[in-house]
Structure formats: C-alpha cells, structure tokens
Amino acid sequence: MSEKEQLGLLDMLKGLDLKKLKEISTHIDLKEIFTSISKMDKVEMYNLMRALKAGNKEQKIPEVNSDFYDLNSLLTEEEKAIRLKVRKFMEEEVEPIANEYWKKGEFPHELIPKMAALNICGLTFDGVGSSNQSYLLEGLISMEMARIDTSISTFFGVQAGLAMGSIYFCGSQEQKDYWLPKMQTMETIxxxxxxxxxxxxxxxxxxxxxxxxxxxxxxxxxxxxxxxxxxxxxxxxxxxxxxxxxxxxxxxxxxxxxxxxxxxxxxxxxxxxxxxxxxxxxxxxxxxxxxxxxxxxxKDTAKVLKMTRAGVAWQAVGCAIGAYENALKYATNREQFGKPIASFQLVQDLLVKMLSNLTSMQTLVFRLSQLQDAGTMTDEQASLAKVTCTMHTREIVSQAREIMGGNGILLEYNVARFVADAEAVYSYEGTKQINSLIVGRAITGLSAFV
Structure with missing residues (x-):
C-alpha cells in the first residue's frame, strides 16, 4: 500500500468515533482486515475503494418501461387517453381478480357493464359507437388487456372482433342496424x-x-x-x-x-x-x-379472420409485456447473496433478450396496423405478424419464468398464467405452421398446402 493510500485510509478511520469502532469490532476482526489491506496491490485497493464507494450510494431503480423505443409518442392525444383509460381499468378492476377466476375457470360477468362503459367496442366499424378510430388503437387496446389478463383480451376480441366483424363485413344493412348497436354497448354478447x-x-x-x-x-x-x-x-x-x-x-x-x-x-x-x-x-x-x-x-369468412389475425399478434405482444414487466419487478426486489438478482449478469442478459424480442414485436405490429389503416395490409403480412409475435412470446414468458425460479410456477406471481396462456395464443387464429405456409406461398409463388 502506498503512503498516499495509507493516509487516505487513516483519514477515513478518523471519521469514525471510538464508539463506532468498538461496535464494528464486535462483528469483524479489524486487525485481520487491516493486515489484509496492507498486503493489497494497487489494483486490489482500487477495486476495494470502488466497492466501498458504490455501497455508500443509494442506487435508484428506474421505473419499469416496456416501451423502450417510445412508440407511445407517435400516438395522438386521443389515442393516448383511450389507451390509459383501458390500462387503468385493467389494473384496477381486472388485475386483483385475474388469478382467482383463472384458477376457478369461471368468467367475471360483473366486469361486462364496466367494460361497456369504456365505450371501446367496434371502434373501426363505421356508424357504430365511437367509430372512425384506427386499427392501431384497436391493437393497443388488445395489447393493454393482454398485458394484465390474456383471457379478458380474448373475450373482448371475440366480442368486438370476430362476432361483430362477421356481422359488419357479411351482414345486410338491416342486420347491422339491429345487432351492432346492442353489441357495441355489450347488451348483446x-x-x-x-x-x-x-x-x-x-x-x-x-x-x-x-x-x-x-x-x-x-x-x-x-x-x-x-x-x-x-x-x-x-x-x-x-x-x-x-x-x-x-x-x-x-x-x-x-x-x-x-x-x-x-x-x-x-x-x-x-x-x-x-x-x-x-x-x-x-x-x-x-x-x-x-x-x-x-x-x-x-372468402367472405376470411375477411373477418384477416382483420382479427392482426389483433391476435397485438395480443401476443401484450402477453409478453405482462411477463416481462412482472419478471423485471421481481428481479429488482428479489435478493440472493445479499443483493437483488437483477444485479447479476446472467439475469440482466435474460432481461435484455426479452426486451429485444419485445421491442421487435412492438415495432412489427405497429407497422402492421399502419398498413391496415391504410387499407393495404395483406393476408401474408397479418400471418407473418401472428407467427413472429406468438413465437417470440413463448420465448419471453419462458425466460420470465426462468428468472423467477420456483416462484415462477406459482399463480400469485402472475407469470405462470402468462406462460400457460401463451400456448393458446400460439395455436388459435391459425397455427404457426398454417400461417408460415401462407407467408411461404407469398414469397415463393408456390403453395405447400396439401
């Protein structure tokens, strides 16, 4: 130890009163510590001082942010407000009961009037409720719901997408006039x-x-x-x-x-x-x-499926966000070996892999909905989004469960529910293989369907 380093150590010790030194000496052998320090080389001393300084700083954990590329800034103020309204509903009304109903295998019917009050059914159907909104906003709503509970997102997708969409695209004007207003207010399910x-x-x-x-x-x-x-x-x-x-x-x-x-x-x-x-x-x-x-x-049925397949891609993104956010919060709070597991390299590597896939998925569905709003989205573009997002969602929920260790299989930590639900999203609205063949046919000009 150099003379300068010795003087620095003495200055630090002077700052401690005798009472404090006595208290410290009851827990550790000060003589042994000083002997070890005196044998340290420059690099070892530097690392020790760095560790001591870091320990004196209270590290601030940043807020969880799954929108890493700030796509939210591209929305209109109205779209932001509706998104936040749905997020608040899901966090306050659905999240507290999601695990209970999932475990029982029952549906919380008491939520339907509250969901109806949001006035978000059939946003893209002209002449229905608060229509003339974008497919982008509709996708964001699906994502926000799935972020908390993929089951509720699925219920809403059937109501506002598949069922209402069938009547909107394939019904007569009389049928649309009779049924769609009742479905928009959720009087009719x-x-x-x-x-x-x-x-x-x-x-x-x-x-x-x-x-x-x-x-x-x-x-x-x-x-x-x-x-x-x-x-x-x-x-x-x-x-x-x-x-x-x-x-x-x-x-x-x-x-x-x-x-x-x-x-x-x-x-x-x-x-x-x-x-x-x-x-x-x-x-x-x-x-x-x-x-x-x-x-x-x-072909008429396919019009409905094309519209809702994009919604399922958004739903997969929401499921992945829910798993990622829960895992990140857990990692910053769960301590092992005296510090949060989020401070370990292997855990950070997993979190970055999750965020990387998640950000790619978000930008993909964002662009897909822009194409849908422009009226140029193709079947194969919707299929590619469905394949990509559901495939990466499976990876993300699996990595979230891995970060949580044994707790990852318990419902109370939420991720177990996302892991299970991701399996259903992966298969419905066209399996991975079927959607891959739709894309394959588009890029090769050859059909591989039997």
Missing part, C-alpha cells in the same frame, strides 16, 4: 363458431357442419369446438356448408334456438377464464332473416 372437432386448420377446405334450406328456414347440423363466450353468449355466428351449392354460409343463431346446445370445455391449461364450448347443432332451425346476407363463400 356474441360468439364465433367456425372451428370443429375434426376440422381446425383445414376449415378452408370444407366444413362438416351443414346447412340445408327449406323454404325460409335453414336446418343446421354438426358440431363446433373451442367456441369462446359460447356458454353465455346471446348470439353465436355459425359457419356451415350449404349442402346444395357446397359454399360456406354464416348464420346468426340466438341462444334459445331449439337444437342449439353449447357445453363448456373443462380442464383447460390455458385461457381458463375464457368460456370455450363444444356446440352441438341438431336440426337447429334458423330463419333466412338470420342468415348473413353477404356471406356466400369461405
């Missing part, structure tokens, strides 16, 4: 019945649910599976194949219709709050007035 027990990815190739016209009545027979909201929906959009012309047609089936039987799917490991059902249609009679007048082939 909707469901969307396309997937079947034996037909999932292959829906475009034909449905097993049939529709036979007899005068002004249609007779529907078959089954639908994984139909969200269907256990309590007031109306369900049922897609069936016309036995005469072999084309897909859509029907608005009201819940009390004879021959319409929904049965709740039990024991799901994901999106447990969403009430999915198997629907059995047995000689279910629907009037011609309840047939979607502009749904004459699967």
């Amino acid at each position: 909707g469901a969307f019945g396309l997937t079947e027990p034996l037909v999932g990815s292959a829906v475009a190739g034909g449905l097993t649910t049939t529709a036979k016209r007899e005068g002004d009545t249609w007779i529907l027979n078959g089954q639908k599976k994984w139909i969200g909201n269907a256990t309590f929906s007031d109306i369900t959009i049922i897609w069936a194949q016309d036995v005469d012309d072999k084309q897909v047609k859509g029907f608005i089936v009201e819940k009390e219709t004879p021959g319409f039987h929904p049965e709740k799917i039990e024991d799901k490991m994901a999106l447990r709050t969403v009430q999915n059902a198997v629907i059995t249609l047995k000689n279910c009679k629907v009037s011609e007035a309840n047939r979607l007048q502009k749904a004459n082939s699967f």
Whole structure:
C-alpha cells in the first residue's frame, strides 16, 4: 500500500468515533482486515475503494418501461387517453381478480357493464359507437388487456372482433342496424363458431357442419369446438356448408334456438377464464332473416379472420409485456447473496433478450396496423405478424419464468398464467405452421398446402 493510500485510509478511520469502532469490532476482526489491506496491490485497493464507494450510494431503480423505443409518442392525444383509460381499468378492476377466476375457470360477468362503459367496442366499424378510430388503437387496446389478463383480451376480441366483424363485413344493412348497436354497448354478447372437432386448420377446405334450406328456414347440423363466450353468449355466428351449392354460409343463431346446445370445455391449461364450448347443432332451425346476407363463400369468412389475425399478434405482444414487466419487478426486489438478482449478469442478459424480442414485436405490429389503416395490409403480412409475435412470446414468458425460479410456477406471481396462456395464443387464429405456409406461398409463388 502506498503512503498516499495509507493516509487516505487513516483519514477515513478518523471519521469514525471510538464508539463506532468498538461496535464494528464486535462483528469483524479489524486487525485481520487491516493486515489484509496492507498486503493489497494497487489494483486490489482500487477495486476495494470502488466497492466501498458504490455501497455508500443509494442506487435508484428506474421505473419499469416496456416501451423502450417510445412508440407511445407517435400516438395522438386521443389515442393516448383511450389507451390509459383501458390500462387503468385493467389494473384496477381486472388485475386483483385475474388469478382467482383463472384458477376457478369461471368468467367475471360483473366486469361486462364496466367494460361497456369504456365505450371501446367496434371502434373501426363505421356508424357504430365511437367509430372512425384506427386499427392501431384497436391493437393497443388488445395489447393493454393482454398485458394484465390474456383471457379478458380474448373475450373482448371475440366480442368486438370476430362476432361483430362477421356481422359488419357479411351482414345486410338491416342486420347491422339491429345487432351492432346492442353489441357495441355489450347488451348483446356474441360468439364465433367456425372451428370443429375434426376440422381446425383445414376449415378452408370444407366444413362438416351443414346447412340445408327449406323454404325460409335453414336446418343446421354438426358440431363446433373451442367456441369462446359460447356458454353465455346471446348470439353465436355459425359457419356451415350449404349442402346444395357446397359454399360456406354464416348464420346468426340466438341462444334459445331449439337444437342449439353449447357445453363448456373443462380442464383447460390455458385461457381458463375464457368460456370455450363444444356446440352441438341438431336440426337447429334458423330463419333466412338470420342468415348473413353477404356471406356466400369461405372468402367472405376470411375477411373477418384477416382483420382479427392482426389483433391476435397485438395480443401476443401484450402477453409478453405482462411477463416481462412482472419478471423485471421481481428481479429488482428479489435478493440472493445479499443483493437483488437483477444485479447479476446472467439475469440482466435474460432481461435484455426479452426486451429485444419485445421491442421487435412492438415495432412489427405497429407497422402492421399502419398498413391496415391504410387499407393495404395483406393476408401474408397479418400471418407473418401472428407467427413472429406468438413465437417470440413463448420465448419471453419462458425466460420470465426462468428468472423467477420456483416462484415462477406459482399463480400469485402472475407469470405462470402468462406462460400457460401463451400456448393458446400460439395455436388459435391459425397455427404457426398454417400461417408460415401462407407467408411461404407469398414469397415463393408456390403453395405447400396439401
């Protein structure tokens, strides 16, 4: 130790009174410490002094910010206000009960009037509620909901996207005028019945649910599976194949219709709050007035799916944000070896990987919604976003659980719910493989579908 360093150490010791030195000596061997210090070289002494100085500083933990590239600054003031309104609702009304309802596998019906009061249903549908808003805002709403509870985001997506979208794109003006205002205020809850027990990815190739016209009545027979909201929906959009012309047609089936039987799917490991059902249609009679007048082939159904597939990509981003934010908060509070685990290199590396993927996803869906608002978004662009975002979300939720160690599998820490829910988002609205083939066909000009 140099003479200058010795003098510096003596000055530091002078600042301590005898009472303090006695107190310190009851916990540590001062003689041994001074002996060790005297043997230190310059580098070792530098590192010691640096550590001591750092220990004297109270490090301020920054606020959690998952919008690392400040995309929020690109929004209008109105869009920012609506986004914050939805965020407040989700944090105050949904977050406190999310785990409870997910665990029970039940839906919090008491939330529906509160959600309706937000006035956010059907924002992009002209002439419906607070319409003329952007697809970008609609995506942000889906993201904000999924950030807290992917199940609630799914419920809302079925209501405001699939069900309302079917009527908006495929219904007559009379049907739109009658049903959409009631759905916008959530007085009427909707469901969307396309997937079947034996037909999932292959829906475009034909449905097993049939529709036979007899005068002004249609007779529907078959089954639908994984139909969200269907256990309590007031109306369900049922897609069936016309036995005469072999084309897909859509029907608005009201819940009390004879021959319409929904049965709740039990024991799901994901999106447990969403009430999915198997629907059995047995000689279910629907009037011609309840047939979607502009749904004459699967191409019309695809219009709805194209719109909502972009929403699912946003939903995946929200799920990833929820996992990332929970993991980051946990890492800055959880201490091991005497300090927060967020101070360890391996944990910081995981957090940066998560944020990197998350930021890429955010910029991708932001641009996708801009294309959608411009009316130029293609099927393959929506599919690429769905593939990319759901794939990276699986990685992010897995890394969040890894940071939390054993606590990551407990519901009380929230991330376990995001891990499970990410699996469902990865598969619905077109599996990873199906959406990849849609993109593959676009970039090669060759179809790989069977």
